[in-house]
Amino acid sequence: MSTRNTGTPTPAASAPESPEADPRARAFAAAHPVRPVPAQGLVETAPISATPASDGLDALWKAVVHETRTRGNDIHLPISMAYAERLCRAYPSADAELVLVSVLLHDTGWAHVDESRIISEGFAGDWRKAAIRYEHEQQGCEVARRVLPGLGYGAGFIERVCEIIDGHDTRPVAYSLEDALMRDADRLWRFDQAGIALASSWFAMDPAAYTDRLAVEIVPELITQAAVDMATADLSRSNALLKTGVLR
Ligand SMILES: [Fe+2]
Numbered sequence: 001m002s003t004r005n006t007g008t009p010t011p012a013a014s015a016p017e018s019p020e021a022d023p024r025a026r027a028f029a030a031a032h033p034v035r036p037v038p039a040q041g042l043v044e045t046a047p048i049s050a051t052p053a054s055d056g057l058d059a060l061w062k063a064v065v066h067e068t069r070t071r072g073n074d075i076h077l078p079i080s081m082a083y084a085e086r087l088c089r090a091y092p093s094a095d096a097e098l099v100l101v102s103v104l105l106h107d108t109g110w111a112h113v114d115e116s117r118i119i120s121e122g123f124a125g126d127w128r129k130a131a132i133r134y135e136h137e138q139q140g141c142e143v144a145r146r147v148l149p150g151l152g153y154g155a156g157f158i159e160r161v162c163e164i165i166d167g168h169d170t171r172p173v174a175y176s177l178e179d180a181l182m183r184d185a186d187r188l189w190r191f192d193q194a195g196i197a198l199a200s201s202w203f204a205m206d207p208a209a210y211t212d213r214l215a216v217e218i219v220p221e222l223i224t225q226a227a228v229d230m231a232t233a234d235l236s237r238s239n240a241l242l243k244t245g246v247l248r
């Protein structure tokens with residue numbers, strides 16, 4: 001049974017039942033048969049605070065200040081953007097503007113769903129399949145369609161952004177390299193100390209249990225080798241800093 005909000009038609013809404021069978025997923029898999037996808041350029045693994053995002057997207061940030069005040073987005077989104085810029089430097093063949101705009105907007109939909117359900121449904125049980133997760137993806141697309149036209153983005157670009165936002169948490173496969181980089185940036189912030197501090201509380205886990213989960217569950221989900229290298233370096237630093245080997 002589908003729990004997807006069908007209020008707004010999106011490209012993914014007409015996708016086949018099996019996400020892996022979608023032509024976009026098959027094309028991406030065929031173009032990148034080696035996983036994790038090898039880096040094309042330099043991979044930076046220094047602490048992320050050394051390279052804050054210099055995205056040139058201040059007008060877009062300003063347009064979604066309200067949306068950054070929910071669910072730690074004002075921490076999650078800027079840090080994820082810094083990782084996204086690094087990933088775009090490691091994969092220069094990707095459309096960096098598409099990746100960055102998608103990362104900036106991907107979770108803005110959390111500001112337009114029932115906040116009381118974010119923790120109770122969004123981070124408990126089979127949280128990836130929770131209805132609230134589909135809703136935040138759909139609402140994120142609504143935000144993109146509301147704010148991007150006035151900033152000069154064309155309809156085709158906006159739909160490509162929505163194609164990435166729609167399903168970013170709930171669809172098991174990526175449709176493009178840009179989609180993959182957005183997904184990896186969305187995961188990488190959790191390996192930084194700020195991400196561990198915030199996200200471990202969402203999942204009601206102590207830092208040691210949470211970093212164990214990052215290693216076992218999240219690292220294998222990363223699509224690109226650059227992201228694996230960054231995550232591994234961050235996790236090692238964070239475990240040492242937070243003394244997770246002792247405080248368990
Ligand atoms: Fe999300």
Ligand SMILES: [Fe+2]
Pocket residue numbers: 076106107186
């Ligand atoms: Fe996110």
